[in-house]
Amino acid sequence: MNMVENGMSDKPAVCKSRNGLSSGKKSKVISCLIRDRQLYLMIFPMLLFFLIFCYKPMIGFVIAFKDYSPFKGIWNSPWVGFRNFTDFFSGPYFTRTLANTLVISMAGIVIGFPIPIILALLFNEIRSKSFVKTVQTITYAPHFISAVVIAGLVTNFLAPTSGLFNVILERLGMDKVHFLAQPEYFVPIYTLMDVWQNAGFNAILYISALTGISAELYEAAAADGASRWRQLLHITLPGLLPTIVIMLILRLGNILNVGYETIILLYNPGTYSTADVISTYVYRSGIEGGKYDFATAVGLFNSTVGFILVIITNKFSNKVADIGLW
Template sequence: MKTAVASRQARPSRTDKNGRLSHAGKKIWRSRYLYLLLLPTFVWYIVFMYAPLYGAQIAFRDFMPALGITGGKWVGFKYFIQFFKSEYFVRLMKNTLGISVYSIVVGFPIPVILALLMNEVRSKYFKKGVQTIVYMPHFISAVVVVSLINAMLSPSNGLFNQIIQMFGGDPVHFMAEPKYFKTVYVLSDIWQTAGYGSIVYLAALTSIDPSLYEAATVDGASKWKKLLHITLPCILPTIMTMLILRMGSIFTVGYEKIMLMYNPATYEAADVISTYVYRRAFEGGEYSFSAAVGLFNSVINFIVIIVFNKISKRVSEVSLW
């Protein structure tokens, strides 16, 4: 009897539920203008991110443009198996993962270091000047960046080859040698994105309580100890969040810049999943096969971000959800 009464008391009544719903409705109504500001974002995601997922089914169909998305014959995992058995599978995975890991290991710490250095600058005008200079490359198109790379690495009159020749060396065909491709790509990407990427960390640094530094100064802590025991721990959640997001695209390398940089001589080291999908879809007309490869790539990225998010939660207690 007591158990029945206790369970009845523990169970929320319909009145309580209606009260909570009414309270939630009032909160939403009070913040209606803020929700209206969010509405365009939701609409954009629904129209351009979620609605196109309907077309992902062509990865499992023998798609023909004349028949529409649902008109093709259902073939199951045919194109996935075809990709796994292809001679390009291992090379594509190795190149994609190699460029991404190289970029994370070498490039991910640079914006953090840049933000820490700029945070120590006390001259207002010098700091603004440096920020302007390091932010500018982000707004340069990939076409211009690759043109600059070709000009600077030209074997005939490029800056780097002129320096090599000054020291008695022979010109190096950087853009035609597979062994140099990953390094050229990653370093140019760091140059283009590091400055803009430091904005997030600069914002995190401004949120640190100044009283922590004042207390550390009173205790006689050096700048190095302040960095290790105050600055880095305070911005660690931001660093881990950005790292988790970066890991979520570890199998995604932008095809625009690579397609502008590579040539038949560097396919061995430069061909990645995104460029392969582009070639098979738009040059070969194999839309179902390309959709299968792209869907496989997305699923792998999704699995990686979930796994890394759990690892981050256990190690640093920082996670996306």
């Protein structure tokens, strides 16, 4: 007796449920959940973290459109529309903070972005494993040092009387310089400090990408007589290109998010002309000045610009190099 005579076909029966999802799909989803339950349990704490500490606080963005009073609360404070935004855009510090943020971020991209890539390429070319491990440890270590300690070290090195750099200048017969009190020195100091702290750690991602390049490509290139330089240009760099593009997109998306913790520890009123960025202005307005609604509006502007930049750079990357986040 064949399946048709039994009232069955060679395809599994699909029963539609009330919500439009077939019972077969439901059972498949349930079986997948049961099968991968341990993986979902591992993901759950991180999802919970993002929901509680990242997405739930986003409700507070409504403060940017209100004349917020801590005594009235978020929902009972009166609406003011875009007044906080217009106050920021027309205020005396908008141009200065925006320009300083862009200058510091672009200096970090131009100088700090290529260095981890160069480090990863150098580590990949060195054949002495013990030497590579030693240098990697030295370059990784500053990343795990607190920003307060890093800023303290920089302050001590650049101290106007007993700092290492001023001692060297004095020995060379030159005048001592109070580096942290001169606005023109702040951007180079911050950029070099950020490179020193994070370049080694950021190189880990590129080193991981290098391990994914097939060794057969290098063997074939060597058999064809390609030098190490040509292998670097035609195999290594193309293999790193997707990772480089993705990291660049993320970096451009954070172009307005400069590490304000270190800047606050290093800057002073004398260097505000080059050191005061949007995030430090938000800190002074919101925490020190008590203008929570105004500071929220500035922070929302900062986040919106970053989101738009990620969209634009990702779309441009997809068109030009066919590489993107999505």
